[in-house]
Amino acid sequence: MDRSDYDALDAGAVAAALGDLADAFSLVLLAECDSTNSRLLAQLPPDDGRVHVLAADVQTSGRGRRGRVWQSWPGASLTFSALWRFAPGSPVPAGLSLVAGLAVARALEELGVDGVQLKWPNDVLVHGRKLAGILVELTPGRGRTPAAVVGIGVNLSLPPDAQVEYATGVTDLAECLGRAPGASQLLGLVLVQLHRLFEVYAAAGFSALRGAWQQRNAFADLPVSIIGEAEALSGTCAGVDEDGALLLHTPEGLRRVLSGEVSLRLA
Structure with missing residues (x-):
């Protein structure tokens, strides 16, 4: 598919959505990439005080948690990764994927999406159906400023024949809003929210954002099971x-x- 056939990422449109925060980011926008997370991890940009963002119209080898594949079609999703650095000498704090999920949720709510929920630790749902996923990977430490690559994928408008497996189903922004927003606008809105929340996070930790996450907890007080532990574990989500x-x-x-x-x- 030619880039003119869908809403390709545009640097000017992203900068417009970023507004006063445009100078805080370094943007690299690609028509196609294997995996934006893998590319950033393999080629870490220099620390120039900005948040480095790599976004692609299509990822050919997009990755999710636990070895899953993020499926991608032209114009179907927003896929990007951002490199976030923390204060030298500090450990990378826990809960990064939850903060990223909250940032995505707030950006979606700003667009008018109703029923946004967060599924621990890395999925964003709308009325129980998956809309976005997050993959956080830490960079090697040894003498370097601690950092994490935060990868995010948001369904914009999935093709009719797309077969995406998820236990409670999937959805996209075209269905939620009647029309998908532009990928560039959405990228800017999510980056603004990430910047705001990560500033709070760096200063006060996840505890400062815990209440906002809890308000959107998709499984609050529901019976759940944990897969992947050494022992089977079931209970009520608290x-x-x-x-x-x-x-x-x-x-x-x-x-x-x-x-x-x-x-x-x-459960």
Whole structure:
């Protein structure tokens, strides 16, 4: 498909959506990329005080958590990765994927999307159906400023024959809003929210954003199962703690589950 056949990413339109924050970002926009996360991790940009963003109209080898593939079609989704650096010498704090999810949720709500929910630790849902996914990968430490690559994919307008597997179904912004917003506008809106929330996060930790995440918790007080733990684990979702770990009411008491390679499912 020719780039003129769909709403390709445009640097000017992204900058317009960023507004006063345009100078805080370095943007690289590609027609096609294997994986924006992989590319950023393999070729870390210099630390010039800006947030480096790599976005692609199409990813040919997009990745999700636990080895999953993020499927991509021209004009069907917004896919990008952003490199976030933290204060030298500080450990990369926990809960990054939850903060990123909250940023996506707020950007969607700003567009007028109703029923936005967050599924621990990395999915954004609308009325229970998946709209966006997040993949956070830490960069190697040793003497470097701690940093993380935050990859985000948002469904804009999936093709009619797309077959995307998700336990509770998938949706896109064309369905949620009647018409998908431009990828450039959406990228700018999400980056603005990421910038705002990561500033709060760096200063006060996840505890400052925990309440906002809890308000959108898709599985609040519902029976859930954890897949990927050494032992089978089921209980009632009690939200998250101040480090972003999942809290689970079980017959044996309150359990704390770290994200790692586990997956949350409705029981």
